[in-house]
Amino acid sequence: MKLIGGFGSPFVRRVAASLNLLGLDWEHEAVAVFDNPDAVRKHNPLVRVPTVVLDDGEPLVESYAILDALDEIAGDTKRLIPASGAARRKVMQLTAVATGSMDKAVWAYYEYRFHPAEKVHEPWVEHNEAQVLGGLGYLDGIAKAAGKGWLAGTDRISQADVSATVALGFANRARPNLGASEKFPNLAAFAARCEAMDEFSSVKP
DSSP: OOESSSTTTHHHHHHHHHHHHHOOEEEEEETTTTOOHHHHHTOOOOSSSSEEEOTTSSSESSSHHHHHHHHHHTTTTSSOOSSSHHHHHHHHHHHHHHHHHHHHHHHHHHHHHHOOGGGGGGGHHHHHHHHHHHHHHHHHHHHHHTTTOOOTTTSOOOHHHHHHHHHHHHHHHHHHGGGHHHOOOHHHHHHHHHHHHHHHHHOOO
């Protein structure tokens, strides 16, 4: 299968790390969607990354749906989100907080990237940055409680761990002014442990 999109996108990167952790064979097409939209459009009408193209040509779009499909492909013994019950809800909740933090960091970053300086709306940036800090602060508390374990209390790495790690890394790159790692040392220590794994280090931006 093929993963389309650059690892600078946290949503692409979480899919890439998940592919590695699931032990699936994949290749990477590092398309910059703003520079080459047609390369994405032929697989995804939204012209968004990540997009995954399966070996039979079937496209998968939107990272949450892609990850659900990849869990199914990999099978129950490898899946990163439990199939049902309280364990699934816990992983999904933490993953949602992490991806929400990613989203808000993207919105804050894009305000400067796509608007001239005189059009930047600082209150909007501050609103989004506050939400980034809220999400990462929550995950910091979870990381503190988890100690040396996984965030959702699972016996092996889950999507909550993947997405939290990627969210912190993206916040540090896109909004370095927030000082996220300094504010949230428990999450930073947890993310450093994950980032040291080959599955993450091989897909750094």
